[in-house]
Amino acid sequence: MRRPTLHAVAARAGVSKSSVSRVINGEPTVAPAIREIVMAAVAELGYVPNGAARNLVTQRTNTIAIIVSDPPAGLVSDDPMFAMVVRAASRELESAGKQVSLMLAGSDESRLRVEKSLAAGDVDGAILVSMDGADPLPAILSRTGLPIVSHGRLATPGLMPWVDNDNHGGATAAVQHLLAQGRRRIATISGPLDMTAAQERLTAYRETLKDTGRRSIVALGDFTRISGADSMRQLLEDDPDLDAVFAANDLMAIGALRTLRQAGRRVPDDVAVIGFDDIEAALYAAPALTTIRSPMTAQAVQTTQLLLNLLTHGSADPVVLPTELIIRESA
Amino acid sequence: MRRPTLHAVAARAGVSKSSVSRVINGEPTVAPAIREIVMAAVAELGYVPNGAARNLVTQRTNTIAIIVSDPPAGLVSDDPMFAMVVRAASRELESAGKQVSLMLAGSDESRLRVEKSLAAGDVDGAILVSMDGADPLPAILSRTGLPIVSHGRLATPGLMPWVDNDNHGGATAAVQHLLAQGRRRIATISGPLDMTAAQERLTAYRETLKDTGRRSIVALGDFTRISGADSMRQLLEDDPDLDAVFAANDLMAIGALRTLRQAGRRVPDDVAVIGFDDIEAALYAAPALTTIRSPMTAQAVQTTQLLLNLLTHGSADPVVLPTELIIRESA
DNA sequence: AAGCGGTCAGGGAACGTTCCCTGAGGCAGA
DNA sequence: TCTGCCTCAGGGAACGTTCCCTGACCGCTT
Numbered sequence: 001m002r003r004p005t006l007h008a009v010a011a012r013a014g015v016s017k018s019s020v021s022r023v024i025n026g027e028p029t030v031a032p033a034i035r036e037i038v039m040a041a042v043a044e045l046g047y048v049p050n051g052a053a054r055n056l057v058t059q060r061t062n063t064i065a066i067i068v069s070d071p072p073a074g075l076v077s078d079d080p081m082f083a084m085v086v087r088a089a090s091r092e093l094e095s096a097g098k099q100v101s102l103m104l105a106g107s108d109e110s111r112l113r114v115e116k117s118l119a120a121g122d123v124d125g126a127i128l129v130s131m132d133g134a135d136p137l138p139a140i141l142s143r144t145g146l147p148i149v150s151h152g153r154l155a156t157p158g159l160m161p162w163v164d165n166d167n168h169g170g171a172t173a174a175v176q177h178l179l180a181q182g183r184r185r186i187a188t189i190s191g192p193l194d195m196t197a198a199q200e201r202l203t204a205y206r207e208t209l210k211d212t213g214r215r216s217i218v219a220l221g222d223f224t225r226i227s228g229a230d231s232m233r234q235l236l237e238d239d240p241d242l243d244a245v246f247a248a249n250d251l252m253a254i255g256a257l258r259t260l261r262q263a264g265r266r267v268p269d270d271v272a273v274i275g276f277d278d279i280e281a282a283l284y285a286a287p288a289l290t291t292i293r294s295p296m297t298a299q300a301v302q303t304t305q306l307l308l309n310l311l312t313h314g315s316a317d318p319v320v321l322p323t324e325l326i327i328r329e330s331a
Numbered sequence: 332m333r334r335p336t337l338h339a340v341a342a343r344a345g346v347s348k349s350s351v352s353r354v355i356n357g358e359p360t361v362a363p364a365i366r367e368i369v370m371a372a373v374a375e376l377g378y379v380p381n382g383a384a385r386n387l388v389t390q391r392t393n394t395i396a397i398i399v400s401d402p403p404a405g406l407v408s409d410d411p412m413f414a415m416v417v418r419a420a421s422r423e424l425e426s427a428g429k430q431v432s433l434m435l436a437g438s439d440e441s442r443l444r445v446e447k448s449l450a451a452g453d454v455d456g457a458i459l460v461s462m463d464g465a466d467p468l469p470a471i472l473s474r475t476g477l478p479i480v481s482h483g484r485l486a487t488p489g490l491m492p493w494v495d496n497d498n499h500g501g502a503t504a505a506v507q508h509l510l511a512q513g514r515r516r517i518a519t520i521s522g523p524l525d526m527t528a529a530q531e532r533l534t535a536y537r538e539t540l541k542d543t544g545r546r547s548i549v550a551l552g553d554f555t556r557i558s559g560a561d562s563m564r565q566l567l568e569d570d571p572d573l574d575a576v577f578a579a580n581d582l583m584a585i586g587a588l589r590t591l592r593q594a595g596r597r598v599p600d601d602v603a604v605i606g607f608d609d610i611e612a613a614l615y616a617a618p619a620l621t622t623i624r625s626p627m628t629a630q631a632v633q634t635t636q637l638l639l640n641l642l643t644h645g646s647a648d649p650v651v652l653p654t655e656l657i658i659r660e661s662a
Numbered sequence: 663a664a665g666c667g668g669t670c671a672g673g674g675a676a677c678g679t680t681c682c683c684t685g686a687g688g689c690a691g692a
Numbered sequence: 693t694c695t696g697c698c699t700c701a702g703g704g705a706a707c708g709t710t711c712c713c714t715g716a717c718c719g720c721t722t
Contacts, residue, residue, distance in 0.1 A: 672716100674712095675710105681706090
């Protein structure tokens with residue numbers, strides 16, 4: 001009781017398998033009468049072309065890998081970025097008729113798996129999501145010659161096209177907003193410095209403060225809520241007189257709000273807080289979080305389009321998307 | 332400049348392709364001398380077996396589909412559930428040596444794509460995530476005869492094994508906690524009623540209140556923050572004297588907190604709020620959210636294991652995981 | 663009326679594996 | 693020494709498509 005093959009359909013319809021193949025693939029050079037009889041046989045037998053056989057002969061799989069760097073297991077990872085980026089990219093790929101293969105790249109073992117899978121021809125191309133700068137994967141994978149794009153700029157330039165948002169401009173706007181409010185001791189909670197987004201946001205913070213002759217106060221987080229809370233505690237200890245904090249993403253800003261609340265500091269009266277990303281939770285924070293909106297969904301969509309272009313036209317250029325200051329209550 | 336094939340490796344090593352195949356697949360019946368010479372040739376040529384050819388002849392793909400119901404495009408969807416479940420299931424599948432194919436099932440079109448893909452033999456099995464009861468997909472897919480399991484109980488029983496958490500027990504505990512605090516007018520914000528989790532939580536709420544002779548006050552949400560905020564507004568309008576709210580998930584509870592804050596009600600003094608799920612954001616809410624912990628990661632892991640069992644042993648039974656009351660500040 | 667071009671169906675090789683089957687060779691037992 | 697068994701390498705069919713190439717047939721032009 002096997003699934004019907006092209007051959008079975010051809011026999012049923014009384015035509016050659018070439019003709020059936022032509023009908024299935026919508027080729028125009030087939031007589032209406034034959035087309036009809038074949039379609040009837042297909043419907044009758046419930047025929048669906050075998051994917052593996054097709055992949056083998058065409059040397060393509062119609063599948064795109066979404067490769068996401070995975071934190072060590074056990075870590076809480078309800079990262080809104082993951083959900084939004086993976087969802088948006090998948091949607092876009094699916095409506096372009098591509099299948100989506102999700103690969104997590106955490107351990108060395110999993111990185112090897114990814115490498116083999118691309119080498120095995122399991123996919124036609126790949127989207128790399130938020131690789132950190134220390135990760136050797138982008139360099140290795142770019143050597144396969146497959147079309148690959150990156151969601152987020154890579155530490156090593158020139159390996160592949162990418163789409164990122166204007167981290168430098170956004171962070172500059174954030175710090176300038178705090179300065180414009182008359183804040184004098186402005187600290188920052190940075191992301192992990194092996195990620196370019198974290199680097200760019202930190203650099204912009206430093207440069208903007210330097211221009212006004214103020215000193216930097218930096219705590220190092222890792223883009224999670226808990227690291228934001230911890231970093232905020234640290235900052236309060238180091239510099240009890242600070243009156244503003246720029247967190248390199250909203251998750252850490254939300255963690256910082258919690259610490260400030262526990263420490264009895266009023267936001268924004270005692271300490272202003274500004275985040276980055278404008279995730280939905282920012283609107284529901286207490287007080288509602290002032291932040292820099294980064295177009296997450298648009299970025300994912302553009303990254304996908306970049307790959308699709310690369311697939312069809314063979315070339316693609318990096319893209320930088322603008323950010324926007326969203327003023328709410330926290331700063 | 333093609334990628335090397337089994338044939339090329341065989342020629343290079345001076346053995347038959349059968350022997351190479353045996354070495355690649357780790358079969359024991361091969362002489363050490365041959366094994367060594369083959370491995371050397373493999374390394375030298377950088378050979379990686381072609382996935383499509385292997386899939387074709389073995390009639391298996393080593394790929395599992397994760398099928399997630401997708402809200403209409405445009406909707407904000409940073410759902411922590413998506414991230415945690417997809418991540419945990421992927422990790423588990425990958426460490427079992429399976430590839431992961433992610434499929435979104437939103438529109439009729441995408442549902443058809445999923446159906447065809449399973450029929451085409453693109454995957455060896457599938458995990459359905461949080462299908463709503465109105466979705467015809469589970470019934471259709473279960474007819475393919477492929478091993479399929481569901482993350483979350485389905486409306487139609489018996490179609491396939493599933494793993495769920497104890498929604499009824501959890502919701503009962505939540506309402507009893509509010510009662511024990513002396514709350515008298517306890518409202519609920521329900522999830523979308525075509526999802527079994529929402530149904531079960533609502534039923535438990537109703538039954539528990541009925542046992543103490545109190546009346547139900549129900550608003551209908553859809554598991555998003557904004558619907559929680561809207562429903563809370565509605566509830567305050569309908570019954571200004573309510574002194575407690577049980578939200579069917581944390582996201583809606585967080586939305587409700589915002590509305591209460593805007594309405595000037597103190598939590599928990601004026602109104603107690605309790606959620607469900609214990610997502611990480613619950614800890615960072617202001618006030619910190621009392622909630623029912625549902626073991627999201629464990630549920631995803633167990634669902635995956637259930638599928639892997641089904642694949643190897645051919646049978647599997649439904650699983651219900653316990654929940655736990657987490658008392659914080661909001662109730 | 664004959665030739666030529668164009669349209670469209672069919673045959674069959676090829677894609678790169680796995681796996682069954684055959685058979686070679688070696689070793690032990692009689 | 694010969695037979696028989698056991699181990700292990702090689703040959704080749706099969707998996708289910710696509711696509712190239714051949715050739716039939718029809719209609720139009722000269």
